[in-house]
Amino acid sequence: MIGIAVSAPLEREDAIVREAARHGHRVVIRAATATDLVERVAARSPEAEPRIDLVLVVADARHASRQLVDACDERGLRLVAFADDEGERVRAATLGLDAVSWSDGFGAIEAAIAPGAADPGPDRPRGRVIAVWGPSGAPGRTTAAIALAAELALLGRRVALVDADTTSAAVAPSLGLLDESPGFAAAARLARAGSLTVDELDRIAQAVPTMGGVVQVLTGIGRASRWPELGGERVAEVLARCRDWVDATVVDVAASLERDEEISSDLFAPRRHAATIATLEAADDVVVMAGGDPVAVARLVRALPELREVAPQARVRVVVNKVRPGAIGVAPERAVHETLRRLAQVTPEACWPFDGRAADAALLEGRPLVDVAGRSRLRRRVQELAATLSPQPVPVSRASLRAAERPRRSWRAALR
Structure with missing residues (x-):
């Protein structure tokens, strides 16, 4: 099970909560905006249970910001964005975020955060x-x-x-x-x-x-x-x-x-x-x-x-x-x-x-x-x-x- 913090429009947020529960995960924080999410993450103790392992946001101006990226980096939190149209994909790329499409299902999120998901194959020599x-x-x-x-x-x-x-x-x-x-x-x-x-x-x-x-x-x-x-x-x-x-x-x-x-x-x-x-x-x-x-x-x-x-x-x-x-x-x-x-x-x-x-x-x-x-x-x-x-x-x-x-x-x- 992973702990998730979410910032998304209300309907998408509810859908994320349902899909997370269906896959055995738990939504720990629900925030209306990126600013709200930054404040709530900052106020949370790193030792608090359940811990936050992943931050999910929609890649628009309201829910994804540079301040949120910096806050996640500071706390070592994985940040993944939903990008379903061209504008959201451009914003995700501008912020340097990994982007998935909601239509790909929750499995795409799990694949994006899986340890070593982007690691090279065994045939490639290590640097x-x-x-x-x-x-x-x-x-x-x-x-x-x-x-x-x-x-x-x-x-x-x-x-x-x-x-x-x-x-x-x-x-x-x-x-x-x-x-x-x-x-x-x-x-x-x-x-x-x-x-x-x-x-x-x-x-x-x-x-x-x-x-x-x-x-x-x-x-x-x-x-x-x-x-x-x-x-x-x-x-x-x-x-x-x-x-x-x-x-x-x-x-x-x-x-x-x-x-x-x-x-x-x-x-x-x-x-x-x-x-x-x-x-x-x-x-x-x-x-x-x-x-x-x-x-x-x-x-x-x-x-x-x-x-x-x-x-x-x-x-x-x-x-x-x-x-x-x-x-x-x-x-x-x-x-x-x-x-x-x-x-x-x-x-x-x-x-x-x-x-x-x-x-x-x-x-x-x-x-x-x-x-x-x-x-x-x-x-x-x-x-x-x-x-x-x-x-x-x-x-x-x-x-x-x-x-x-x-x-x-x-x-x-x-x-x-």
Whole structure:
């Protein structure tokens, strides 16, 4: 049995109640408007019985609204809309709702909410999780994550970019995205409720067009104080579902690897850095970003043993970024290689040059390096690393190239 909240015209509402009862389900809330439904859902305790598992609305202006979508996302509630004419179908699509027709019967609703209903078949290989991590400082984790995601899309992969940084999430502002409702937090809430599906990920992600295709972005929390929303189990569940959603999930995470349960008497309390730990434990590849100066290299040497303890299963790829003679001396790349081999028994996967002009252009435009500085040395080095992360490239489709030309929502556009 599932608990249902309904907002629909009275006759349709009565019919929904009857059909729900006939199929062994229960209508818990009946609301005349979307606003009324938002208020009643907000006033209801998550522990209240019977619990609400599903929200059903008619996709018209009176019963379906953006505020209702946000409220359901915040509480991890599955939202399905009835759309029986063209206007309702357009509104459902605008709000990003799964739509069914009343004429299809209540079975269509059950099929829409069935766990894994939209999951891929067993013959399709699962996607990879690529974590972009680095020790404290500003080694360029976010810039690298965005650039790698765009390069993987250029190689023909379906790519998601996830901001799991619980201390200073920066993917959304770096791409000029509006992030009033952080996508990764919404996914975590849906995972907790057991209702996270591939279709839900499609709905809550923001599609960012790039030169090679669209990158699906789950934006991070705007305030660091919201870190309890990203518990370790929820993060692991979201990343597991992402494997069924896209070919590669690039995750930007925070620097700290501290396990605060070691100094806490409450072993069941939320953990400040659980999102980072869970991501690294789930990753197939960890791209380790380090700055190209003596202080940053020393931090890397100290941090690598701890990283290997957290992610023993992952392939670690060390990238030294912002390499320049002024900070290290003559032949900086050679100096970096020799230092890391001697102190950490590590050979860097790559050394990326300091290219402030290219990085600044990407930040100013809110786009990946490949779109604004495609011929720069930095972009070419990122491209080389992406090729090793995607050893079997797929030809880029014309549809992907057309999608890259579509306009996207941006806070920069909103200010104009």
